[in-house]
Amino acid sequence: MASISLEDVRNETVDLETIPVQEVFQHLKCSKQGLSASEAENRLRIFGPNKLEEKTENKLLKFLGFMWNPLSWVMEAAAIMAIVLANGGGKPPDWQDFVGIVVLLFINSTISFIEENNAGNAAAALMAGLAPKTKVLRDGKWLEMDASILVPGDIISIKLGDIIPADARLLEGDPLKVDQAALTGESMPVNKHAGQGVFSGSTVKQGEIEAVVIATGVHTFFGKAAHLVDSTNNVGHFQLVLTAIGNFCIISIAAGMLVEVVVMYPIQHRAYRDGIDNLLVLLIGGIPIAMPTVLSVTMAIGSHRLSQQGAITKRMTAIEEMAGMDVLCSDKTGTLTLNKLTVDKSLIEVCGRGIDKDTVLLYAARASRVENQDAIDTCIVGMLADPKEARAGIQEVHFLPFNPVEKRTAITYIDGNGDWHRISKGAPEQIIELCRMPKEAEKRIHSLIDSYADRGLRSLGVSYQQVPAKNKDSPGEPWQFTGLLPLFDPPRHDSAETIRRALHLGVNVKMITGDQLAIGKETARRLGMGTNMYPSTTLLGDKSTEMSGLPIDELIEKADGFAGVFPEHKYEIVKRLQDRKHICGMTGDGVNDAPALKKADIGIAVDDATDAARSASDIVLTEPGLSVIVSAVLTSRAIFQRMKNYTIYAVSITIRIVLGFMLVALLWKFDFAPFMVLIIAILNDGTIMTISKDRVKPSPTPDSWKLKEIFATGVVLGTYMALVTVLFFYLAHDTDFFTETFGVRSIKENEKELMAALYLQVSIISQALIFVTRSRSWSFVERPGFLLLAAFLAAQLVATCIAVYANWEFCRMQGIGWGWGASIWAFSIVTYIPLDVLKFIIRYALSGRAWNNINNKTAFTNKSDYGKVEREAQWATAQRTLHGLNQPSNNSDLFNDNSGYRELSEIAEQAAKRAEVARLRELHTLKGHVESVVKLKGLDIETINQSYTV
Template identity: 30%
Template structure:
């Protein structure tokens, strides 16, 4: 059986499905098909249990190394070290587990969107059945408010409209028809004789024959893509993996060198093991995963204040790496509120209509004339007609303006309000009463109502497609007077009997073309005075001989702040690409207005063109494409994959079921918090609480700042680790078999977690650098150590370790005990790192940074210094860490001497401008 049921006649579809409208399927046939096709439900994804997820967190190389260190410490009698490291391991694992556990909800939300029951004809009777029992060939009854329980070919439609926004991205309900569609390559949004599972019926009634159930439906296809779409690792995760592997290799290399050197020197095995433990603990920044999580959490808190909620902490930094934002149009770049943007009356006058969305604040601004809208009889009457011939309702609640009903009709009511015409007042006053309604349908492309005025007179108020309204017209109004139109007999088209009327029609046609070029949805309005005899006539007779009044150009306008946001992205080296289910003309017009299309070389590509395009060709043209229009879920997924193949870091925004696979695949999926479906929210990494594109730009800025601050923290943390490793290595190399370790494992843990980790946390709230949004985005494969950061870490770490070893050697040489000398080395390294914090705050030098701009850092330094002095000078600290109290003179000397490495190297960089220093 063909899947392209929209190309089949109704009779042909019923025949191929082996069913009839009158009888439906028999009980025997239903049983056979249920056995053949299975239940009409989405298959549940295999997912990891909570316990499996928790165990999965221990695959991290950093955690693995720490586990080895804890085990060795335990078996060699270093119980405090073993317990401390084990606690750190479990804290890190729990944080990672909780983030991943919350993300396993996408398919569950998709399943919950399905309809619970359905009305079908079976054995000649209408019966209610569980939706999961539907089979292909069932005749499904469709009512307003229904959620379609399967994919259907529409076989009967009575003013039937279905909201398919979640599936296709269409911003308005789609009017359904039974007519055959000849083009086999049209997308879901254009298949107007089909209905799809999980979409909602907004108006009308109809019948449909079920053509697909379960995983064979369009939403089932999306579910299958979600299940088989691999979630890519974020650049942050890749960089962290690189750091972990680098540190693991470094730790193993250092321990190997010590073992070889120790054996060569004839050192005892126990001494070699103790030294190896100290070095492995020193090489690994135990608090790194925890501190990074805390820094990202603080960033997440700041982002929530900007209306961006991060579901996964790693996504926060990824935003800072983003090179291309693939953005949906409706509701993200636009307001998702239809608005009358332009108006034209049949006297040839234009107005621009200001305002925002459904707010009544705004005005009609004359274009190339000085006529106030209230002084145009035809426009004022046209606004009354648009308000009377209208099923929408304007609502103001707690200062918030909304529309109940069709958004386009709501836009007409709001436009009238801007001219001083209030819908509620018009009806409540009794000036106008609706006698009869003739709703819009897709075949006649018009809607009309019979209106009774307060004095008992009647008239017909009509709105519809401009060409259709003109074809039903006998005149146009000019300055309050009706100019008659005459029909020709040659081709059935309207012609004008006299030159003035011909000119008016030409102006009317030009206005239609002008609005179309601006991608405005155009509606015309007209009226007809009715006699008592007319009231008994059919609407097909009444909707003739009308007088045309004017045109309204309607669209979902861009958000006011979006143009600046798109431009900010452009200046930051981040491309914005519009990906939408809307028509190419509409999408391109919006893209030009907000700056996504910046020149003639920027391409607009449609879904049908993508179908004929290979993946290689798509990858080739991706950098040139500004708009992808009329796209399907498969197209969105292909576009994201093509961007990633080109080494882009792709952010993808979306709100519907159709966006879910691409949201999962993108480096960072951005779901809409207000209009977004639960499927989209569960598939994304970031949720926009205000559905606003400019919020993404704020989040990109936050992401870049967080990345900067993470690099500053990693620089501080790893410099400290290099200092700890080097002080032990210097002692080992200089002292040979008689080595006395300058630092114990527990001292190293204290430095990593308290004296280094706590102040380094304050780097997470470091104010942003001045050139933050002027830099080009980082490349996907750029590590944390880029721009010579690795060199600076090693150079400064060796300097800090060297100073600590010199202080240790001096103490031993001066005849002090080994414990006293270790305390000297301990204190020297702590204060050297605290001095280095001020240099880590910037990518320039500390001489260019005001030391008082980060109050948190100053407080953290004070706390860390106080706690460390407590370890040295309190009996409890001396008992646990084997320290001895240092003399006041020695402590002052240590504080001053420990500043020398940082001050000297920073001065050298300031003078020479050498990047790697």
């Protein structure tokens, strides 16, 4: 045999899975005594770590990336404009604005970088805590080490409960039972004997043996499968929304600047530098430069909070997608259930005389041996009040372990009186064969087994016999069939309540299970989640029209779950749900689940998932059960609510700055200082950053970005605030309103004091707007977070002190004193109140109810019956359409208040008579009867679309 190098092994030029084990040792240049530490270190450099490839990112590039987006580009253009274009008119470059803009950019980028980095480090630390350990032979000693340092040629020890850390070949020892479901989808453990290969990611269910590692990391079967999953992130809803809002703000600013340029220079013949300053005001004040930072910080802090709840967020934009999730496809085993067999004592069937359910359970426990680590034995013994009862007061003589041929266990024992007994438990068919019983009794037991199966319960038979010969080889007296035990995987104690909560939150939970349909339905029944479940064959087009009568897409949408599902079915379910515009979440734990997890809007790797599943997922759970997911949904909606509140605020501020300052600049030729807008922006950003920890009420239904609502609300609120600013400037500049109302001195002729007054009014009302956008009801009723309130008060205290005391010649501002400061606060509070009213009006208008009322003339009618006649006319028209009658020539007359009541009544009466005739005609057929009942109940016959058979 030609010798090959380790490089050849790494390049997989030889198949180490099929050649004899002795040749494996020769190719890998190792022995059963394991590797030395130095040799292992050398091989680690050749083969790399035993884990999936991870993408690393340059920290500097990541930091600079926060300054590389369209909003930042606009601010960077403003900075260049401040020192290049503003260098004219006999004035020096606007260095203070340039420095201020650069500082603002760096502040935003630094905050974003630190918060995202902290969230990433927290998630990485938690993921590191999930790293598996393994027992490896190094330098002749058995050591427990991270599985990531394994190399080909290492000798490892694997035993019951271990996740196999790398592809390996088994050495001498007892055979293993290995669960390969995470890799191959096989539901039952397979036997692996010495010399056979085992795959990374498999779980040892029984036995203990040593093995030699033949492949690690991306070279394993596990790694190759995971590598096929595209690891690139698609552009999420968040990025698209961020771009749309940014573009809206940029276009609004561009439109305002265009108007200013056209009016100021050709029409008003303003000085060059004054015009540039006014353009800078719109650029600096209008662009929501903090938006990417606020939103990313909100998600980063939210991500940290989710990790504390047991949900590690790998992709932060998954938070806003989880907030909009309306369908969750959940695994049954381990997520909805305990993944632990148990006996339903209430359903135990007693078939022997003089015994009860507890005795049947005790007999089954005596025929069990916990040391074998068999799931059924462990389950039955665990049902006893004290596991020691199984052997209490008896002496074991012989135990027959379970084997695939006899499919039962048996124990021969001596009781306290010295009498010999024998008990057997196992597959009911095998136990029935042991017992000689009348045909009627046998038929009854089979019917019980069938009834268990119909409910998704597995049956376990128990029989008993006396051994008077007192010999373990004696056949004993005739066997007596004592009872049947129903076995099932019980739901988690919180699953039913969690599903109820999920449905209440508008999230439809669908059970996806590889188990049989009957088992899935029984679990669904116990959880109260509906039993409208289908076999996986339905997903492949083999659907029964008698059973569903629905197109496959609609069937998937309306089903409560699917049974007998393989990983490829999961992908199909997700794809079809997404095609029907659902935001879909999917849970998974194996490498075969990775494509479906990647395809889903929110891929969720459950507790104890494989590395491949975690790599493909967006969220990794560190605790079992569905309750973690529902808690994460609530937290995500709260985070999303904060982000939506801010985006409405940002759009409003853009409109108020652009429209307000443009009108002031053009109507009064008043040149506001760009530096003061920069101060407003800096103070605003400091306050708005605290929105990430604000108190909010999560939406009771799936939430999503409604751009129409964001833009409409922003435009209306922004326009109102701009007009309030224009009104304020008019009252302060052209009238004695403040002097007469508040008794303050006039500042009409003092532009520097007008600058300070205008600055304070804009600052107060702009920041106060956040309290309006953050609340669903009156803003003074919903208490904000302490940090937000404290930041607002601190920022406005600074703004008030600047307006009252500052005498800044470089920005043409002079302090106005506390009298004017108090007057502006009073004016701002009064003009703040209508903002809530406007918010309610916009929401009502966008809901569509207002337009329906207008169309139906119920909003403005003076009739006491509130549109009864119109509704009758609409019903009559619908009846005409239903029965194929021609519509009246002028349909609008039916909805006109001036049309005659008598004519409308006759139309409605005739239509009612025709409808009654049609109803009686329908009753002659079964289908017609069913349809009539459906109509009577007010159901939608089109959506039901069932077929009727007798």
